[in-house]
Amino acid sequence: MTENNPTPSSTAIQLRLGTRQSPLAMAQAEEARRRLCAAHGWEEGAVELVPVVASGDKIQDRALAEIGGKALWTRELDIWLDEGRIDAAVHSMKDVETIRPPRLVIAAILPRADRRDVLVGASSIAAIPHGAKIGTSAPRRAAQMLNLRPDCEVVLFRGNVATRLAKLAAGEADVTLLAAAGLERLGETDTGAALDLDEFLSAPAQGAIGLECRADDTRTLKLLSAIDHETSHTEILTERALLSALEGSCHSPIAASAVKNIDGRVNLRAVIFSPDGSDRVAGEVAFAASLSDPVGPVADFAADLLKRAKPATRAVFGQMQ
Ligand SMILES: NCc1[nH]cc(CCC(=O)O)c1CC(=O)O
Numbered sequence: 001m002t003e004n005n006p007t008p009s010s011t012a013i014q015l016r017l018g019t020r021q022s023p024l025a026m027a028q029a030e031e032a033r034r035r036l037c038a039a040h041g042w043e044e045g046a047v048e049l050v051p052v053v054a055s056g057d058k059i060q061d062r063a064l065a066e067i068g069g070k071a072l073w074t075r076e077l078d079i080w081l082d083e084g085r086i087d088a089a090v091h092s093m094k095d096v097e098t099i100r101p102p103r104l105v106i107a108a109i110l111p112r113a114d115r116r117d118v119l120v121g122a123s124s125i126a127a128i129p130h131g132a133k134i135g136t137s138a139p140r141r142a143a144q145m146l147n148l149r150p151d152c153e154v155v156l157f158r159g160n161v162a163t164r165l166a167k168l169a170a171g172e173a174d175v176t177l178l179a180a181a182g183l184e185r186l187g188e189t190d191t192g193a194a195l196d197l198d199e200f201l202s203a204p205a206q207g208a209i210g211l212e213c214r215a216d217d218t219r220t221l222k223l224l225s226a227i228d229h230e231t232s233h234t235e236i237l238t239e240r241a242l243l244s245a246l247e248g249s250c251h252s253p254i255a256a257s258a259v260k261n262i263d264g265r266v267n268l269r270a271v272i273f274s275p276d277g278s279d280r281v282a283g284e285v286a287f288a289a290s291l292s293d294p295v296g297p298v299a300d301f302a303a304d305l306l307k308r309a310k311p312a313t314r315a316v317f318g319q320m321q
Pocket residue numbers: 024092093094095161177178179180181182205206207208209
């Protein structure tokens with residue numbers, strides 16, 4: 001779509017979507033583009049995908065990643081939105097911190113994909129050999145796995161999906177855990193065994209793609225709202241409300257899964273862990289769905305989880321009264 005390469009059918013660009021550059025992020029952006037074009041009757045060229053390098057993609061080292069804080073994946077996209085270089089940003093909602101710049105708004109959540117984790121390297125958790133090495137850098141996966149299999153050892157595994165699968169193949173770990181949604185989007189559907197949520201609970205917002213834009217950009221807000229999936233949106237807001245009430249992030253040992261039922265009620269279940277997996281506190285709550293404010297019942301639920309947790313677990317989370 002450059003000026004010196006005109007084509008007879010060249011389409012005017014209607015929307016510029018910023019995305020991270022990893023293969024998974026690009027697959028997510030393609031899905032957003034497909035849905036936008038279908039909803040508005042546009043040709044593919046009407047939505048331009050603009051790849052930006054996110055800070056998190058440049059950092060392979062955990063210590064550096066921690067200095068970068070929670071905004072690792074979103075900061076560059078935020079800046080590009082502010083500068084008007086893109087109209088909207090495509091995010092994997094699992095990686096989006098709960099506190100966002102007030103001038104930005106999550107305008108659409110796409111229909112959620114499979115939220116489960118997939119175990120790669122063994123057919124089930126029980127089938128993992130005694131003392132095996134579990135490759136993961138996610139505190140939730142590490143703590144949950146150590147809770148179920150305290151005989152195992154966690155080794156740090158960073159990088160994108162392909163990198164982690166390559167590390168596994170190279171023998172750096174015996175098993176790893178990946179999101180089913182990510183594997184699906186990369187066409188890796190034959191890889192590993194999906195874990196039942198009753199056995200291994202997923203991360204807040206896992207499997208959900210969100211689109212964010214400037215809060216004052218009414219044109220983009222309207223275009224994006226056409227592809228919003230209300231049920232998924234409610235589930236994601238609920239899970240993020242819990243994460244926020246626990247003052248957690250994607251670096252916290254928190255699992256949560258909300259399901260919105262056809263009767264309009266939301267079921268939320270969650271588990272918090274101590275980092276070593278020795279403490280596990282699970283709970284479940286149901287309440288009437290309200291897109292605008294899942295916060296009240298969720299805050300009480302979060303307080304109850306923390307009350308039942310051991311001091312070592314509570315210390316991982318924010319200060320709660
Ligand atoms: N933290 C990395 C990340 N962020 C989002 C996904 C894909 C799954 C999703 O869309 O939630 C992944 C890969 C993984 O966890 O295996």
